[in-house]
Every structure is written in structure tokens, then in C-alpha cells.
Amino acid sequence: MKSLKTWLLSLGDESEGTEHWWHQRLSAVAMIPLTLWFIFAIATLGDYSYPSAHAFVSSPINAILLLVFIGTLLSHSALGTQVVIEDYVRGKSKVVTMILTRVAYMVLGAVAVFCLLRILFG
Amino acid sequence: MSILHRMTGVALSAGSLLFIGWLVAIASGERAYELFTSVVGSILGKLVIAGFVFALYYHLANGIRHLFWDAGKGFEMQQARRSGWAVVLVSAAATVGTWYATLI
Numbered sequence: 001m002k003s004l005k006t007w008l009l010s011l012g013d014e015s016e017g018t019e020h021w022w023h024q025r026l027s028a029v030a031m032i033p034l035t036l037w038f039i040f041a042i043a044t045l046g047d048y049s050y051p052s053a054h055a056f057v058s059s060p061i062n063a064i065l066l067l068v069f070i071g072t073l074l075s076h077s078a079l080g081t082q083v084v085i086e087d088y089v090r091g092k093s094k095v096v097t098m099i100l101t102r103v104a105y106m107v108l109g110a111v112a113v114f115c116l117l118r119i120l121f122g
Numbered sequence: 123m124s125i126l127h128r129m130t131g132v133a134l135s136a137g138s139l140l141f142i143g144w145l146v147a148i149a150s151g152e153r154a155y156e157l158f159t160s161v162v163g164s165i166l167g168k169l170v171i172a173g174f175v176f177a178l179y180y181h182l183a184n185g186i187r188h189l190f191w192d193a194g195k196g197f198e199m200q201q202a203r204r205s206g207w208a209v210v211l212v213s214a215a216a217t218v219g220t221w222y223a224t225l226i
Contacts, residue, residue, distance in 0.1 A: 025192060028185050035182050039175075043224045048163075050155045053148050070142075077135040084132060112142045115149035122149065 008102050020079060027076035034069045041065075057119045070112045078105045127184050130177040137174040175220055179213035 046052045056062055081101055089097050147158035161167055187205050190196045196205055
């Protein structure tokens with residue numbers, strides 16, 4: 001397990017290529033069933049009213065699956081975004097963009113988990 | 123086709139903001155949720171959602187294609203061309219199918 005600091009400041013140099021490649025593939029494979037579940041769940045949500053949306057997220061099995069979905073989605077997205085940044089941003093701005101992006105992903109994950117907990121126990 | 127995989131990936135990353143926005147709206151209460159659904163439920167909102175659904179199916183199907191390539195399968199020019207078209211057809215059909223299923 002990489003420390004938070006290592007992750008925030010790692011800038012995708014060659015030594016990390018293999019690890020990145022594997023993480024991207026593993027998260028991709030995990031996203032296949034999770035995405036199919038997500039589409040099915042949202043498509044069959046009923047009338048999309050507040051009570052039905054709230055009830056959907058409050059169901060324990062849905063809440064757990066949503067948590068796994070959010071975690072896998074954000075890490076898969078972060079890995080992909082890293083490649084895009086590496087391809088189009090150079091020099092100092094690459095470092096800044098990379099760190100800002102990772103901070104944004106962490107904030108996003110925290111917001112999502114907080115909302116999930118609030119819906120469950122609020 | 124490969125650039126479309128990247129483009130849909132970036133679009134879907136933006137789409138995940140919409141999904142997390144939905145969670146924020148539910149957590150914030152009924153009034154915030156209704157504001158959210160009135161925006162997403164508008165004609166423009168529905169078009170954006172349809173675009174995200176297609177991007178999701180495309181990225182999913184083409185991602186599976188990429189995983190086969192990673193395993194060293196389907197590299198022949200003819201196979202690659204065929205699977206490329208299959209990805210476009212499947213994601214278009216799945217988008218239309220999802221659209222109809224949610225309307226009923």
C-alpha cells in the first residue's frame with residue numbers, strides 16, 4: 001500500500017509504468033460488472049422521485065455496491081486522467097496539474113462517501 | 123476509434139461529477155433533489171444523459187475489446203475492424219434499448 005504522500009507526489013515516471021498498467025486493467029475488469037449493475041439499477045429506479053431515490057441508496061446492498069462502484073470508478077478515472085495529463089501537459093505545469101487532479105479526486109471521493117453515509121444514517 | 127475511447131473516458135469522468143452531484147442532492151434533502159431532477163429532467167438534461175449513456179456503453183464495450191488485445195487476441199486487421207464496428211453497433215443499440223426501457 002502506497003502512502004498518501006507517495007501517491008500525491010508520484011508523477012508517473014517509468015519505474016511505475018507496470019504498476020499503473022496493472023491497476024488500470026484490474027480496475028477496468030472490476031468496472032465491467034459494476035457498470036452493468038449501475039446502469040440496470042438506475043434504469044429501474046422507478047419514478048426517480050425523492051422517496052424512491054432515497055430508498056434505493058438506503059438499501060444496504062445498494063449502499064455497499066455504490067461504495068465499491070464509487071471507489072473503483074474514481075480510481076479507474078484517476079488512472080486514465082493521469083495518462084491524459086502525461087500526454088498533453090509538460091514540465092512544471094504537469095506536476096501542478098497532476099497534484100491538483102489527485103487532490104480533486106480525493107475531495108470527490110470524500111464528498112461521495114460522506115453523502116452516502118448521510119443518506120444511510122442521516 | 124482509439125481516440126474515442128479516450129474522449130469517452132474523459133467525458134465519463136465529467137459524468138461521474140453528475141452522479142456524485144445526484145448523491146449530494148439526495149443527501150441534501152427533498153428540495154435540493156427536486157432542483158437536481160428539474161435540471162437533469164429538462165430536454166437539454168435528457169440529451170446530456172443520453173450522451174453519457176452512449177459514452178458509457180461505448181467505453182465499456184471498447185474497453186472489453188482493449189482487454190482482449192491485452193491478452194493478445196483479435197489483433198488481425200480484419201478482426202480489429204469487425205470488433206470496432208461491433209462496439210459501435212452494440213453501444214448504439216444498447217443506448218436506444220436503455221432509453222426505451224426507462225421510458226416504459
